[in-house]
Every structure is written in structure tokens, then in C-alpha cells.
Amino acid sequence: MYTKPILVEVTVNDHRGRRPLGIMSAKQALELPDLPTFAFSLPLDGDRVVTRGYIRAFA
Numbered sequence: 001m002y003t004k005p006i007l008v009e010v011t012v013n014d015h016r017g018r019r020p021l022g023i024m025s026a027k028q029a030l031e032l033p034d035l036p037t038f039a040f041s042l043p044l045d046g047d048r049v050v051t052r053g054y055i056r057a058f059a
Contacts (some may be wrong), residue, residue: 006058008050009043026059 008029011025014037023043030052035050040055041047 009041011039026055
């Protein structure tokens with residue numbers, strides 16, 4: 001089954017606040033270290049916050 005790649009916005013949340021890292025494919029986002037400071041959202045879906053598990057379904 002072919003699934004269309006999704007775009008994920010990745011941000012870092014630390015003592016300086018929320019800072020954008022960029023827009024990535026699901027595969028690229030999952031290659032980042034599993035740190036609690038990373039947050040993921042779907043910029044084409046109203047910036048809905050998602051988990052790594054949700055992203056993994058599309059990688």
C-alpha cells in the first residue's frame with residue numbers, strides 16, 4: 001500500500017522557549033534522537049501536535 005509522505009514541523013522546547021528546527025519528512029523526523037525536548041506538529045493540518053508513534057505510521 002502506498003502512503004503519501006507527510007511533512008512534519010520539528011521544534012525544540014527548552015529554557016529559551018520554543019524554537020523551530022524546520023520542516024522535515026516523517027522519516028527525517030524519526031531519525032532525530034528521541035529527546036523529550038523535540039516536539040512534532042503537522043503544519044499542513046493546522047499545526048496539530050503529534051507523537052513519534054503517529055509519525056512512524058507514515059515513515
